[in-house]
Amino acid sequence: MLSRVSIEVPQGLTVGLGGPSGCGKSTLARVLSLLLRPLSGGVSLEGTAVTRWRQRAPRRLRTRVALLYQQPRTAVDPRLTLRQIISEPPAAAGRPAPSLVEELAAEVGLTGDLLTRRPHEVSDGQLQRACLARALTLEPKYLICDEMTTMLDASTQAHLVAVVRSYQARTGAGVLAISHDQVLLDRWADSAVSWPT
Template identity: 55%
Template structure:
């Protein structure tokens, strides 16, 4: 069981930003990814998350070569991958409450309504979000509180793989520790594979089982 990028090249509007990148994330494994700014780390995350189509190469998910991105991929496939981005504000709809933000992926695949509230409450509790925070919108909470909601959203489908793209960069030390603890607990409970993208060698050395680089 693994999530694999094999010889991936990708870019935007004809401009190549990633060339011939390969990466494997095994079940239960934490892989660190580093590289200089502009090396294509975030683009590789988006390709692995099935959000951006590669120009060359391909993604394989648990032995299945994936064709297509976003809604061209069946929900049963794309929901095996969760992603946590660097900026929670850029990744959040400002019109939604935190509860609705967490529930959004479940509603998108028409998850049974009677089960949504329970799953949201479970993940909010694990992420340290109190009931008074869940009824607020992004503008009324801190970056750390919003990122915790985004983490709960990323875990809502019980993904087999979680991709963290500089996900703790904008957080204070206590929130960084909480986010890492929630991810580690989920990984230990489910065997989830984790990718951690970071410029911080100390974070990678203590969190990742191994570290690879995009040049």
């Protein structure tokens, strides 16, 4: 259970949140991404108090925050191809954008042949690349990266962080980088918060 938690993610900056496994970082990520309603306290998004959660939250608020999960295989429909996974948010918003999907796929390092494959046919790193592309399709103002690099090799980790930084420089998005890897947070974040043990 989380208590007395206060965190602010300014636009254009990366805030690092460190702490050991099991201390509630992922729960906080779900609250901040409007997927989990807090028992008390509140969440404010660009000065607007959030009063409804999940699909009941207004679309204009829901689409301003994107969450990238630690384990990509639990975050996708295994029946879909990588192209369909990336296409999900704009299709659900009634704004299909095939050219954007192709552009983001290339940016995260996915080749055309990989886009026709399903999750069981690609590596964790390739699937996480698709999940990052999916998270960026609606151009969120805030991106929450919940241990997004934990299961990845060093080169893939560096590439995904570089993609997030490039997106942030282009859009001014605020980023919450959650990790138990303090070395990564020291390199990535503009400021860091250490979670109590």
